[in-house]
Amino acid sequence: MDIQTKARARCHWLPDLDAAASPRYQALVDRLAADIAAGTLAPGERLPPQRLLADALKVTVGTITRAYREAERRGLVEAKVGSGTRVRSLASDAPVFHHLSHAPDGSVDLSLNVPIPHPMRVQQLSGVLERLAHRPGAIDAVLAYQPEQGSQASREALAGWLTGQGMPMTADELILTSGGQHADYLALQALVQPGEAVASAALTFPGMIAAARQLGLKHVAVPMDAEGILPEALERLCLQQKIRLLYLMPEHNNPTGARMGETRRKAIVEVARRHDLLLLEDGVQFVTAERRGTPFYRLAPERSLYIFSVSKLLAGGLRLGALRAPANLMARLTASLRAQYWAVPELMASAAIEWLASTDAKTLIDWQWQEVAARQQLLAERLNGHQISAHPCGFHAWLTLPEPWRAVDVVARAAERGVTVIGADPFCVGSQPAPQAIRICVTPPAERAQLDDGLTRLAALLDEEPRRVSPLV
Ligand SMILES: Cc1ncc(COP(=O)(O)O)c(C=O)c1O
Structure with a gap:
């Protein structure tokens, strides 16, 4: 041999x-x-x-x-x-990574849409910062004031990355923001006047509800089905009142997991054009190119804004997001930014975008998508027989509770067993009645086994006799 x-x-x-x-x-x-x-x-x-x-x-x-x-x-x-x-071994990083999701007392937090903890994140960002620190001219560049939209170099790098992901856009169309939430707030603040109405699916991202409320906007709930917003219902609401902007999460509604097909998207664009609505698409729950439909900014570029953030791909603490906007709205958006805090810090923008565009980040993001798919599969198995709506790339699943369970009781009894989930209330627009459903996030635990443990406890609970906490009346 x-x-x-x-x-x-x-x-x-x-x-x-x-x-x-x-x-x-x-x-x-x-x-x-x-x-x-x-x-x-x-x-x-x-x-x-x-x-x-x-x-x-x-x-x-x-x-x-x-x-x-x-x-x-x-x-x-x-x-x-x-x-x-x-x-x-992830366990070797336990003190840093487990505190969010799996406390020493054995509790499991499945309430937040966070990236899956992994030591690669610390390693990779450390490498990026080291490279930046040693690159001639890089520190000089971050010390300078930048245009309100963010530095040309960072916007070009981000536009290039997004284009490579099947989301073609140019640096001129982008504004860098301090996370997706800031992009949301900025769009509402700059483009909608206090007292005017905005609309969204009846169940939507709580950050959008908070922003609209904070800005004194009227928030109209549009009825939805398994594909999200119903165009006929939107049309009826537009005939009853003037709506300025429609907020959308077509790929993966947070919280219901609804995904919009192409026909539905086109029908919504028609309503938007008839009633002159701006369309604000929130793409923070970023999904893989193969699973993505046509973004609204490609269907109706003249009236559509698109929000991106690195929060779910790399880390929420970076606070780096972006808003893609049509040229005719740019001056209002940048004027608002200037009045707030001028521009996103270039130190953060250059570090986060360099990381995002690196081959290291590709390894991390690909791993995360595979791991998310495996976790969604695990959830489907552990909660087999229950009514679940989820996306294979989605950080969460939406479980409609079996009769006669009520969400408040499930949330309370899950907490007694050390599992944190949230009910529908925070996602309900206005005083809409909340469905009896809970959102289960699959990403907070560092280890799949911890998720398994939390899901097993939840499944056992749902098999029990429903018990209500009766108030004294
Ligand atoms: C739909 C949606 N938009 C925006 C955000 C906020 O993103 P960021 O952390 O980048 O501000 C989130 C966070 O969970 C989200 O789910």
């Missing part, structure tokens, strides 16, 4: 690099990332010794050393003297 055959027989992990076009060490890291994401390599699993893998793959030991070092930098593995290189 030759050396390679012997080495191959002893390697428990043998990546196939033949088809890879990138440098060998890079191809090896990409394969490693893919196998970790797919679960072929488990957390804590030891990688083959460097010399053995080099012989098995017929490459130099230097190539393997470089690949393992790069994988460590990307947060995929950790190397310890005496115990080799192992797939990074």
Whole structure:
């Protein structure tokens, strides 16, 4: 037996690099990332010794050393003297990552739409900041005042990334904002006068409800079905009153998971054109290109705004978002920004966008989409038989409760069992009656097993006899 055959027989992990076009060490890291994401390599699993893998793959030991070092930098593995290189275990980062979702008392928080905790986030952002700090001219650039829309360089980089994701747009059409919520508020504040009406699906993002209320706008609830807003209902409301702007989440309604088909989108555009509505599409719950329909800004560019944010892809704490707007609305939006705080800090914009556009971020985002899909599958299994509406890329699922359960009782009894979920109330526009439903977020736990634990407790609860907390009357 030759050396390679012997080495191959002893390697428990043998990546196939033949088809890879990138440098060998890079191809090896990409394969490693893919196998970790797919679960072929488990957390804590030891990688083959460097010399053995080099012989098995017929490459130099230097190539393997470089690949393992790069994988460590990307947060995929950790190397310890005496115990080799192992797939990074999430548990080793427990103090930082578990506090949100799985407290030491065993409680599981499934109430928030946050990115899945992963040590790669810390590693990757640290790398970006280090690169920025050492790049000639980069620090100089962030010290300067920028145009209200944000720096040309950052907007070009973001427009390029979005275009690559199948969302073609130019730097001139973009305003950088301090997160998606700010883009929401900015659009309402600059384009709708106090006392005027805006409309949204009857169940919608609480941040939009809060912004409209804060700005003294009338908020009209449009009846919805499994595809979201009903065009006929919107038409009727427009005939009864002047509505200035319609807020939409066509890909993945927060909270109901409703997704709008193409015919529905076109019907809404027709109503908008007949009644001169502005369309504000919130794309913060970003989904993969294959699953995305035509954004409204492509169907009706003259009246549509689009909101993007890095909050669900990279991290909410970065507070970096963007608003795409038609040219005729730009002056009003930038005037409002100038009056508020001039422009988004370029330090944050350049760091967040550099991270977003990196190959590291692609690994992270691809992993997250695979993990979200696996978690949605797990939820469907654990709550099998219940009425669930969810999206394969969605951070949450919407569970319509079986008779005679009421949402307040489920939320309270889940909390007694250490599981936090929220009912429909915060998502209801105005005094609309809340459906008996709960939103379950699958992303807060760092480990899938914690989600499983929370879902199992919820499923057991729903199998019990409903008990109401009766007030003394
Ligand atoms: C639909 C929607 N829009 C906006 C936001 C706020 O995004 P950001 O954290 O970027 O402000 C969220 C956050 O959950 C959201 O779900």
